[in-house]
Amino acid sequence: MLCGSAYFTMEEINPANISIDKISVPLFVKKEVEVAVLRLDKIHPQVSGNKWFKLRYYLEDAKKENKKTILTFGGAWSNHILATAAACRIHQLECIGIIRGEKPAELSDTLLQARESGMKLFFVSREDYPHQTIPQQFHQEDYYLIREGGYGMKGATGAATILDHCNKEEYTHICCAVGTGTMMAGLIRGAAQSNAIIGISVLKNNLDLEGNIKLLLGDQPADPTIIHDYHFGGYAKYKPGLIEFMNEYYSQTNIPSDFVYTGKLFFAVNDLVENNYFQPGSRLLIVHSGGLQGNNSLKKGTLIF
Numbered sequence: 001m002l003c004g005s006a007y008f009t010m011e012e013i014n015p016a017n018i019s020i021d022k023i024s025v026p027l028f029v030k031k032e033v034e035v036a037v038l039r040l041d042k043i044h045p046q047v048s049g050n051k052w053f054k055l056r057y058y059l060e061d062a063k064k065e066n067k068k069t070i071l072t073f074g075g076a077w078s079n080h081i082l083a084t085a086a087a088c089r090i091h092q093l094e095c096i097g098i099i100r101g102e103k104p105a106e107l108s109d110t111l112l113q114a115r116e117s118g119m120k121l122f123f124v125s126r127e128d129y130p131h132q133t134i135p136q137q138f139h140q141e142d143y144y145l146i147r148e149g150g151y152g153m154k155g156a157t158g159a160a161t162i163l164d165h166c167n168k169e170e171y172t173h174i175c176c177a178v179g180t181g182t183m184m185a186g187l188i189r190g191a192a193q194s195n196a197i198i199g200i201s202v203l204k205n206n207l208d209l210e211g212n213i214k215l216l217l218g219d220q221p222a223d224p225t226i227i228h229d230y231h232f233g234g235y236a237k238y239k240p241g242l243i244e245f246m247n248e249y250y251s252q253t254n255i256p257s258d259f260v261y262t263g264k265l266f267f268a269v270n271d272l273v274e275n276n277y278f279q280p281g282s283r284l285l286i287v288h289s290g291g292l293q294g295n296n297s298l299k300k301g302t303l304i305f
Helices: 027-032 048-062 081-090 111-114 154-167 184-189 211-219 240-253 262-273 292-297
Strands: 018-023 033-038 069-074 093-101 119-124 145-146 173-178 196-201 225-227 283-288
Touching: 018 292, 027 262, 048 069, 048 081, 048 145, 048 154, 048 184, 069 081, 081 093, 081 111, 081 119, 081 292, 093 111, 111 119, 111 292, 154 184, 154 211, 173 184, 173 262, 184 211, 196 262, 211 225, 240 262, 262 283
Parallel strands: 033 283, 069 093, 069 145, 093 119, 173 196, 173 283, 196 225
Antiparallel strands: 018 033
16 A cells, blocks of 8 residues: 555646747847747646656556566655656555665655655665665565666667657757656657757766767667856755846746756756857757746745745
């Protein structure tokens, strides 16, 4: 029996809610660049954005194998952890989260929500976590393993279906934030020949990304374009300028972002447009990958949305 007071119905994961919001701000008009945002954040409040796409085929496979438990990895503010917990709740699966770091005196908002959705939390040291080995007490469990961030072929295959929700041939460039590289690999796999996929890394010095993405592309030839200049100090790090930008962007576009992924993505696109990275006449699609719950770690009132 799944525990927890929150209950999410299948209908609430609804890709039909996805919209394409065209952005018209003076900078883009001046540079003669068209920009639109693919609003994956509207799918579900917990199974948000690209997370649903990356999880969908893993969960289907788990059910085919008659697995009753999902085991996965993530940090205290991991969008993937929360999304997996909520998705397992919906699919009536048990779930275990291996969490990076010692158990804190107070759980993060993300972990509280994950626990409420029925996820069993198990904490490992930051020294042991990078190995992502399965703790001894779970060796006898008949679980289905999903790697951190949904990294893997099924995650990339699911992410490839993101572009089914737009007329991809309309765009010269598709821009996304990059963590594990799973979504970007999927976008490359699902793109039209006319699309250039641009990734904005949100991690500092994560120079393994290109190689990790190529592993998910298999025999498909590709040379991923990843820009490493907009991490603002590293994963989940930020500076006042990023927060100011996120608030200004919302006031101009009515599109919320998070400081871990999409805020950095939107900032990067604006800066690249300003510095003539894109030729006049370019048509950009920015993939909003969700994860707005990450903003809950900020002091109340930091953001205007």
